[in-house]
Amino acid sequence: MKNLLYVFIGMVLLSSCGDMNQELIIPYEGDTEYKFSMDLGSIMSMAGAVADEMDEEKEEDIDISAIMNNPDKMPSKVDTTILFGSEEFTEGVTLNDREKYLMNKVSMRLDTDKEQEKMLMEFSIKYADLNEKTETLNLISRVTREQKIMKGDTIGLEEEGPNKMLDGIADYILDKELGKITFLDSEVPEEMDKMTGKEKDVEVSPEDLAMMAMMMPGGINTKIVLPGKVFSVKGTENYKIIDENTVVVTTKYVDMIKEGAIKGYSIEYDSGKPISDPKVTEVWDPEPVAVVARDRSKAPSDAIVLFADGDASGFRHYDGSEVKWKVGKKELTAEPGTGDIRSKKDFGSCQLHLEWKSPKEPNKKGQDKGNSGVYFDGKYEVQILNSFENRTYSNGQAGAVYKQHIPLVNATSPTGDWNTYDIIYHAPEFDEDGAKTKSGTLTVIHNGVLIQDHVEIQGTTEYIGRPKNIAHGPGPIILQEHNNYVSYRNVWVRPL
Numbered sequence: 001m002k003n004l005l006y007v008f009i010g011m012v013l014l015s016s017c018g019d020m021n022q023e024l025i026i027p028y029e030g031d032t033e034y035k036f037s038m039d040l041g042s043i044m045s046m047a048g049a050v051a052d053e054m055d056e057e058k059e060e061d062i063d064i065s066a067i068m069n070n071p072d073k074m075p076s077k078v079d080t081t082i083l084f085g086s087e088e089f090t091e092g093v094t095l096n097d098r099e100k101y102l103m104n105k106v107s108m109r110l111d112t113d114k115e116q117e118k119m120l121m122e123f124s125i126k127y128a129d130l131n132e133k134t135e136t137l138n139l140i141s142r143v144t145r146e147q148k149i150m151k152g153d154t155i156g157l158e159e160e161g162p163n164k165m166l167d168g169i170a171d172y173i174l175d176k177e178l179g180k181i182t183f184l185d186s187e188v189p190e191e192m193d194k195m196t197g198k199e200k201d202v203e204v205s206p207e208d209l210a211m212m213a214m215m216m217p218g219g220i221n222t223k224i225v226l227p228g229k230v231f232s233v234k235g236t237e238n239y240k241i242i243d244e245n246t247v248v249v250t251t252k253y254v255d256m257i258k259e260g261a262i263k264g265y266s267i268e269y270d271s272g273k274p275i276s277d278p279k280v281t282e283v284w285d286p287e288p289v290a291v292v293a294r295d296r297s298k299a300p301s302d303a304i305v306l307f308a309d310g311d312a313s314g315f316r317h318y319d320g321s322e323v324k325w326k327v328g329k330k331e332l333t334a335e336p337g338t339g340d341i342r343s344k345k346d347f348g349s350c351q352l353h354l355e356w357k358s359p360k361e362p363n364k365k366g367q368d369k370g371n372s373g374v375y376f377d378g379k380y381e382v383q384i385l386n387s388f389e390n391r392t393y394s395n396g397q398a399g400a401v402y403k404q405h406i407p408l409v410n411a412t413s414p415t416g417d418w419n420t421y422d423i424i425y426h427a428p429e430f431d432e433d434g435a436k437t438k439s440g441t442l443t444v445i446h447n448g449v450l451i452q453d454h455v456e457i458q459g460t461t462e463y464i465g466r467p468k469n470i471a472h473g474p475g476p477i478i479l480q481e482h483n484n485y486v487s488y489r490n491v492w493v494r495p496l
Ligand code: MG
Pocket: 371, 372, 373, 383, 384, 480, 482
C-alpha cells in the first residue's frame, strides 16, 4: 500500500512529461465523477534519467530516486484498486459516519506491467457538489497525514500537498438548470513552473519554447461527459464533440507555458429542463465596442424593392390585409398594435438591404427602446433596436442574431439618424425526414461595418428557451412591430 502511494506521487510530479487524461462525468441527477488517469509507460523509462538529474541538483528533498530509480522494488505486475474508504487505507484514523461515506466515494486503480513498460494509474472521486469535493480532498489529506504515509520529510511535500495534487481539475461553475459548465482560468502546475524557470522569473525565449514543445509534446486531455446534447463550446478551439454529449478539450503543455495559465472555456448543453425565464438565455458579456460609421443606400437594378418612395405594396400583414403601418412619402413607420408585416413573396437565401431609424423615446430603455427586427424565412431575426447608448443583453442588441450571436461591434447611429443593414442570408438545408443537414448562415453589415461574419444560425431565434429546428422552405421577410415607432426606407432584396 505504502509503495503504491509513493509511486502515485512520483507519477503526479512527473505528469508534465506525459499526457494527462481527466474525465468529468456529469449526470442529470446524482454524483458527479471526476477521473484522472495517466499512461506512464514512457515515464517509466525516463524515470532513471530524471532521478539522476534530481540527485545531482539536490534542489529539493524529493527522494524520488528511491521510488522510480529502483524498479526492482516494484512487483513485475500489479493490477489493483485501492478503495480509500477501506479499513486498510484508513487504518489508525478515526472517522465519523459522514467521513466514512465520503471516503467510500474515492478510489485509485494502478495497473502496471514492468516487462511491457505499462504503467496506468487512475484516480476517481465522486461528489454531490464542489463543496463536497473540497471536503473529501481535505479529508484525504488529513487521513494520509495521520497515517504518515505521505511523510513530508521524505518526499518534500507540504501538508496540503496531497490535496492539491488530487484536485487536478480546474475550478468550474456548473449551472444544471441552464445546462452550462464554465471552467475558469487556472494556474500552471508548480512542477511545470520549476521546469521552465518561470518560478525564478526567467524569461522563456522562443528557442526555449520550441525545445520544450519537443520535450513535452503532451498535454492535458479533459473529457467532459454531459447529460445532454452539447450546443456550443466557447473559449477554446482545441476541442472535439463526440457522441453529441461528450466534449474532449486538449491543452498542450507548451501552450500553458506560453499563456502562463491554463485557459478556461465554457460548454452549453441541453439540461433537459424546460426554460421558463427569458433572462436565462441573455448574455451580457462581452459588450460590443461602439464604433462610428457612415450612411449609404440605393437599390441595384436587379433588386426586388419591398418599400421605397411611399410604396408599401411589397408587404402585407399575416392575414393578408394591407399594411396598416404609417406609410409616408419616404418612410414606413411601425404602428404599435397593428402587428408585424411580411413580404408578399417568399425568398429563402437572399441579400437584403434596408434602412431603419429609431424614434426618440427618452423615457424608454433596454429592449423597450426602438425595438423591431427583420426575419428571414419568417423565422430568424436580426435584431433592430436603439442600441445607441442603450445597454441591454449583448445577444439582444442591434445587429444580434437574436440570442445566438453577439454583433462584433456596436455600429448603431445616434437616435433619429438612419442606419443601414446589408445582410446576406443563406437558408438552412433539411433532408427528406426533416432533419437539418446544413445550418443557415448570416452575414450582417451595419452602416458599412461588418458585425456578423458568416455566423451559423442555430435554429429559430426564440425569446424564451433554445432555438428550434423545424424543416421549412422559402419564407417571407418579416419586419417586426414591437410597440415602437421604428421607421424604414429603401428596403430591397436580391434572391440568391
Ligand atoms: Mg426585435
